[in-house]
Amino acid sequence: MATAPVVPTAAVLSHETLELHLRHTFTISRSSEDVAKTLLLRLEVGGITAYGESSPVGRYEETVEQVARQIDAMHLGDADFWFFDEIIERLPRDARAARCGIDLVLHDLAGKRLGVPVYRLLGLDPGCAALTSFTIGIADLPQTIEKTREARDLPVLKVKLGSGKEVETLEAIRSIYTGTVRLDANEGWNAEQAAKILAELGRFDIEFCEQPIPAGHPEQLRFVRERSPVPIVADEDCRTLDDVALLAGCVDGINIKLVKCGGMREAVRMIHAARALGMKVMIGCMIESSVLCTAAAQLTPLVDYADLDGPLLITDDPFVGVSYDAGRLRLPPLAGLGVMPRTLR
Numbered sequence: 001m002a003t004a005p006v007v008p009t010a011a012v013l014s015h016e017t018l019e020l021h022l023r024h025t026f027t028i029s030r031s032s033e034d035v036a037k038t039l040l041l042r043l044e045v046g047g048i049t050a051y052g053e054s055s056p057v058g059r060y061e062e063t064v065e066q067v068a069r070q071i072d073a074m075h076l077g078d079a080d081f082w083f084f085d086e087i088i089e090r091l092p093r094d095a096r097a098a099r100c101g102i103d104l105v106l107h108d109l110a111g112k113r114l115g116v117p118v119y120r121l122l123g124l125d126p127g128c129a130a131l132t133s134f135t136i137g138i139a140d141l142p143q144t145i146e147k148t149r150e151a152r153d154l155p156v157l158k159v160k161l162g163s164g165k166e167v168e169t170l171e172a173i174r175s176i177y178t179g180t181v182r183l184d185a186n187e188g189w190n191a192e193q194a195a196k197i198l199a200e201l202g203r204f205d206i207e208f209c210e211q212p213i214p215a216g217h218p219e220q221l222r223f224v225r226e227r228s229p230v231p232i233v234a235d236e237d238c239r240t241l242d243d244v245a246l247l248a249g250c251v252d253g254i255n256i257k258l259v260k261c262g263g264m265r266e267a268v269r270m271i272h273a274a275r276a277l278g279m280k281v282m283i284g285c286m287i288e289s290s291v292l293c294t295a296a297a298q299l300t301p302l303v304d305y306a307d308l309d310g311p312l313l314i315t316d317d318p319f320v321g322v323s324y325d326a327g328r329l330r331l332p333p334l335a336g337l338g339v340m341p342r343t344l345r
């Protein structure tokens with residue numbers, strides 16, 4: 001745990017590492033984990049405490065320690081906290097995870113100063129918040145069946161693939177689950193494999209498949225898309241606004257994550273760019289607490305699909321925020337991001 005006041009005058013910015021424990025070991029095509037570390041940010045100014053969170057992952061070569069150092073190096077003594085872009089631009093452009101944490105703090109502070117939830121600041125109807133999927137990580141078939149059975153009342157499941165038993169996995173899931181199924185291969189196949197596997201999986205009524213092949217080859221995504229009965233969504237290939245136009249025509253949609261792109265402000269830009277290019281939009285999460293997932297949930301009235309199950313996958317969420325009603329996201333009517341420490345409830 002580290003606490004680092006960096007503003008000696010009116011505003012105090014501090015951070016704390018959270019260790020979030022997974023309900024089940026979380027396995028995807030490239031990794032497996034039982035504990036996820038995120039960085040909680042706290043800005044105290046004018047009697048208000050504003051929260052933010054950053055959940056950097058190795059896939060994008062960012063760590064909690066690195067984000068903590070970047071936050072410590074910020075100088076906010078002269079900051080006007082209403083000028084979001086000016087403050088976010090004090091961080092390096094590639095410090096996406098740190099930018100995300102600060103962006104969330106600024107949104108939470110603005111909402112609390114005005115006494116309105118962030119969705120109201122953005123003019124969004126919380127009744128239009130999307131359904132979220134619940135993730136089934138890679139496991140052997142008996143475990144996959146058990147996890148699916150536990151989740152079978154939920155309307156949307158996202159199934160992680162990449163073990164080489166794709167057809168058997170989908171057969172097992174479809175034998176007990178009739179809801180919406182989306183897939184995520186997390187870059188686990190090559191283009192030829194992806195086209196072949198997705199052609200076989202088409203019969204299981206799949207909503208879409210995320211990132212079938214390694215990022216960096218939009219033309220290969222186009223190859224897969226042209227051969228797949230299952231729509232294709234870019235995740236690892238779509239990190240920031242700069243990536244969106246490059247993917248037009250190569251995929252059916254993009255998956256935006258706040259920590260991947262740099263926060264809510266960049267996410268809104270990406271949503272509008274994707275819409276202009278005729279793409280569907282999903283908003284997703286890493287393993288993270290209710291702070292980050294509630295921030296992402298504030299934007300779901302703008303998107304087609306949500307995958308915001310981070311708090312459902314952990315056992316020790318230190319915050320209360322967005323709630324889940326049979327898969328439907330319920331935004332809290334509280335000012336700012338709408339999150340509060342569980343101990344203060």
Ligand code: MG
Pocket residue numbers: 184186210211235236255
């Ligand atoms: Mg994904």
